[in-house]
Amino acid sequence: MRKAQTLDRGRLRMSNSTVMMNHFNLLKETIERLDLGNKPSQIYNVDETGFGKGLAAEDRVCVTNTHSHSRQVVTSSHTTANVCVSGGGKVLPTFVIYEKSFPSGAYRDGIPGDWLFGTSPNGYMDGELFHKWFKQVFLVHATKERPLLLIMDNHESHLSLDLVETARDNQVELYCLPPHTTHILQQLDVALLRPLKKAVTGLAVSLGYANPNLIIGKNRFAQVLRTAVDKVFSPYNIKTGFPKCGVCPVDENAKDKGKLTPCDPEFSQPGPGGDNQSTSICRPDPLCETCGQFVRGHPLVTQGLIPAELADIFLPIIGTAKKQKSTRIVTTSRVITGEQQYQI
Structure with a gap:
């Protein structure tokens, strides 16, 4: 049984072959310019995933003549885990961001000393925290070979002048994916983050067998997350995520065409034999x-x-649409450390 997924308007607009083609053209040009074609250990992907706010034990259950229930297993406050992996299979230390304040008690017990911890008003990433992670985690623990390519989404929390200048000073190229396409193009989204959240939930549920009223609080969340990261982020799982997104090596045909908008000519879904077939509606x-x-x-x-x-x-x-206030909207991938973007 699979849970139906809602395709939001942003993904519907951006998940098309034109956006994909432009992305892969820029990605190929960037990797060739940096001479990273055969150097997957110098290509990284970073992203965040959130926990809390009612994370339940099960998304869906099958029942027969009985009631089904799901219960909250993680504290209701929001917590973000910022993770980064390389095409060579390496995972960097995790950055955990708590909502409002640090937990009380020994919340770092059993956690590697190189993990980073921070807080924000809502438990989400912001520009200052991302720059802090870049300096204290990425530049410290990434390979010392240069140049490096860091692939990330276009979210505003990743974009700041301080970040761009620090990256340029350390020969790190920052590559932003097209908006609303991370479910197709981002390695962490495609291969790792969903299993990570499932592992965290599974561990919390298993702990709950000993105490049915147990909820994993802020002061114990990092320990559960560490166990889940160790379980999911194996070198094999990390390495396979990059080719699935057409990275390491660059291959536009590797993308999942079933995730394109159904009106796109390249849209395909499993046919009677199991192979993807072009079925644009x-x-x-x-x-x-x-x-x-x-x-x-x-x-x-x-x-x-x-x-x-x-x-x-x-x-x-x-007819003529109502004139709206002019705003600058990013609709393509871009290298924000490049000279053209930096001058802007």
């Missing part, structure tokens, strides 16, 4: 230059997705 249809309507008929009707009587509801928007 709607092909681009030109609009009439005069009336602005579909030339070859409504694609949702022709694909049998909606009845003909609803076709008038789902029509292209005609």
